Amino acid sequence: MRDIHSPSEQNYIQQLSIDCVILGYQDSQLSVLVPKLNFRGDFWALPSGFIYQNEGIDQAARRILEGRTGIKDIYLEQFRVFGDAPRSNIRFLERLIELNKDTLGDKQFDRKEFDWITRRFVSIGYYALVDINKVVPRKTELDESIDWYPVRDLPPMIMDHHEMVKCALETLQLNLDQKLIAFNLLPETFTMREVQELYESIFDRAFARNNFQKKILDLNVLERLEKKFTGAANKAPFLYRFRNEGMQAG
Amino acid sequence: MRDIHSPSEQNYIQQLSIDCVILGYQDSQLSVLVPKLNFRGDFWALPSGFIYQNEGIDQAARRILEGRTGIKDIYLEQFRVFGDAPRSNIRFLERLIELNKDTLGDKQFDRKEFDWITRRFVSIGYYALVDINKVVPRKTELDESIDWYPVRDLPPMIMDHHEMVKCALETLQLNLDQKLIAFNLLPETFTMREVQELYESIFDRAFARNNFQKKILDLNVLERLEKKFTGAANKAPFLYRFRNEGMQAG
DNA sequence: CACTATTGTCTATCTTTAAGACAATAAATT
DNA sequence: AATTTATTGTCTTAAAGATAGACAATAGTG
Numbered sequence: 001m002r003d004i005h006s007p008s009e010q011n012y013i014q015q016l017s018i019d020c021v022i023l024g025y026q027d028s029q030l031s032v033l034v035p036k037l038n039f040r041g042d043f044w045a046l047p048s049g050f051i052y053q054n055e056g057i058d059q060a061a062r063r064i065l066e067g068r069t070g071i072k073d074i075y076l077e078q079f080r081v082f083g084d085a086p087r088s089n090i091r092f093l094e095r096l097i098e099l100n101k102d103t104l105g106d107k108q109f110d111r112k113e114f115d116w117i118t119r120r121f122v123s124i125g126y127y128a129l130v131d132i133n134k135v136v137p138r139k140t141e142l143d144e145s146i147d148w149y150p151v152r153d154l155p156p157m158i159m160d161h162h163e164m165v166k167c168a169l170e171t172l173q174l175n176l177d178q179k180l181i182a183f184n185l186l187p188e189t190f191t192m193r194e195v196q197e198l199y200e201s202i203f204d205r206a207f208a209r210n211n212f213q214k215k216i217l218d219l220n221v222l223e224r225l226e227k228k229f230t231g232a233a234n235k236a237p238f239l240y241r242f243r244n245e246g247m248q249a250g
Numbered sequence: 251m252r253d254i255h256s257p258s259e260q261n262y263i264q265q266l267s268i269d270c271v272i273l274g275y276q277d278s279q280l281s282v283l284v285p286k287l288n289f290r291g292d293f294w295a296l297p298s299g300f301i302y303q304n305e306g307i308d309q310a311a312r313r314i315l316e317g318r319t320g321i322k323d324i325y326l327e328q329f330r331v332f333g334d335a336p337r338s339n340i341r342f343l344e345r346l347i348e349l350n351k352d353t354l355g356d357k358q359f360d361r362k363e364f365d366w367i368t369r370r371f372v373s374i375g376y377y378a379l380v381d382i383n384k385v386v387p388r389k390t391e392l393d394e395s396i397d398w399y400p401v402r403d404l405p406p407m408i409m410d411h412h413e414m415v416k417c418a419l420e421t422l423q424l425n426l427d428q429k430l431i432a433f434n435l436l437p438e439t440f441t442m443r444e445v446q447e448l449y450e451s452i453f454d455r456a457f458a459r460n461n462f463q464k465k466i467l468d469l470n471v472l473e474r475l476e477k478k479f480t481g482a483a484n485k486a487p488f489l490y491r492f493r494n495e496g497m498q499a500g
Numbered sequence: 501c502a503c504t505a506t507t508g509t510c511t512a513t514c515t516t517t518a519a520g521a522c523a524a525t526a527a528a529t530t
Numbered sequence: 531a532a533t534t535t536a537t538t539g540t541c542t543t544a545a546a547g548a549t550a551g552a553c554a555a556t557a558g559t560g
Contacts, residue, residue, distance in 0.1 A: 013370075014265070015264070054335055055335050058333075084306040120263075120303055124331050124333070193537090193538085208517095208519070210541090213540085229526075232527070233527035234526055234536040235526060237538060237539090441507095443506090458548095458550070459507085460551090461548070479558095480557090482505075484504075484506035484556070485506055485507045486506090486558095487508090
């Protein structure tokens with residue numbers, strides 16, 4: 001992505017950024033997608049970017065997410081603005097430059113760029129929830145790697161990115177039942193146990209099996225299909241499918 | 251307020267603003283505080299302002315609110331960011347200038363100012379809930395007047411300010427029980443009926459008297475005082491006081 | 501002293517949530 | 531083929547919360 005290299009020369013709104021907390025689900029585990037920057041010093045930072053003059057913030061969030069991770073067409077929503085007075089990249093960037101002095105001479109950080117990027121920034125937090133199996137994150141040349149980290153065992157991230165994840169997760173929990181986005185994380189057909197494991201990952205607590213089944217079925221969004229014979233020595237569970245008539249895709 | 255006159259020369263973050271939806275309560279009626287601009291053409295606009303480089307957004311919201319309305323020390327919280335691509339003052343300002351051509355020659359709008367203020371703006375919405383009786387809005391010289399308008403009968407406002415009020419009200423309703431800020435709207439001592447009328451204003455619907463009383467008392471935040479003899483020909487209601495031990499003031 | 505309007509509270513009913521119990525059953529084991 | 535094991539679907543019961551109806555207890559009025 002060209003726009004990452006010289007933000008000061010792009011037609012961006014200044015001092016306003018977007019940070020994305022991409023929560024992913026796989027194997028009963030909730031993770032966060034965190035790129036690791038392609039510099040010495042172990043810098044992890046949430047996928048972030050800036051807003052073009054002629055695009056809306058939601059649109060910008062989607063573009064940034066796709067540009068930085070390759071992920072697109074997913075549910076994505078703002079959850080909070082982070083705008084404390086001293087909020088800036090400067091400490092992080094100075095440390096990065098200090099640790100990469102030798103290799104950085106021919107790279108981007110000229111004075112103008114540095115000043116632009118290290119100003120105080122207000123950032124709009126967006127969060128998403130995706131099925132890790134259905135998504136192929138691809139790193140940009142800016143990153144050394146881009147990996148999923150367990151949400152309760154994150155690497156050290158720059159700035160206030162830990163607080164952002166915490167806040168995003170709280171918002172997700174608050175809205176999960178209403179928005180039904182959780183069902184997008186399941187395969188086409190699935191068992192009730194899989195739904196429960198998904199919920200338990202997101203809320204990080206156990207649910208009673210009997211009552212959970214009732215609650216989910218009472219939502220009236222699932223249709224029951226045939227049974228699923230796994231070969232296990234026990235009663236075969238029913239398969240279900242999400243009835244998404246009148247739901248938005250993605 | 252000097253800072254209102256030449257925003258382009260102030261040390262503000264560009265293209266980022268704050269809009270305040272000040273909900274006020276009085277006489278069982280919920281209102282919104284809306285200044286009317288001191289220009290020909292009947293322009294109503296929510297109290298808005300910009301963010302200094304060295305202040306946090308919450309701090310900015312409080313300063314803006316006080317500067318534009320005189321109101322301070324109240325609960326104030328962000329509820330949403332408004333950032334569609336075409337979001338700009340320009341249509342409103344052009345109309346304002348058109349209608350005020352003759353008197354505007356000696357006033358502020360030089361080219362630089364106009365360009366600064368009519369760019370695309372992203373705005374962070376903050377809302378507050380206050381007791382109209384305890385608050386004295388004072389207009390600035392920028393305004394012709396500043397008045398309370400019934401929340402379901404607002405004057406035509408500029409830009410997306412109607413949507414902002416709608417969104418703020420929904421957020422308030424969602425959080426009312428948890429935050430207990432509603433009790434700040436009542437006098438020092440009050441009757442249960444007053445609490446109920448307050449709730450009914452905010453939710454725009456009736457509550458059953460018996461169950462409402464139980465629900466509120468079950469919150470365990472009120473202490474019962476003596477009775478209140480109004481002179482009416484009926485049983486005198488008890489007075490209550492809000493026990494705000496461990497609550498934040500304001 | 502009846503009468504009116506309003507308040508405080510009780511009860512009955514219904515709904516939701518939580519926890520316990522158990523039959524049904526798919527396959528492995530005997 | 532009967533027994534065993536792990537898991538599933540659902541029922542029952544209990545507890546908690548919400549909703550609605552009823553009524554006695556006033557503070558004044560006529």
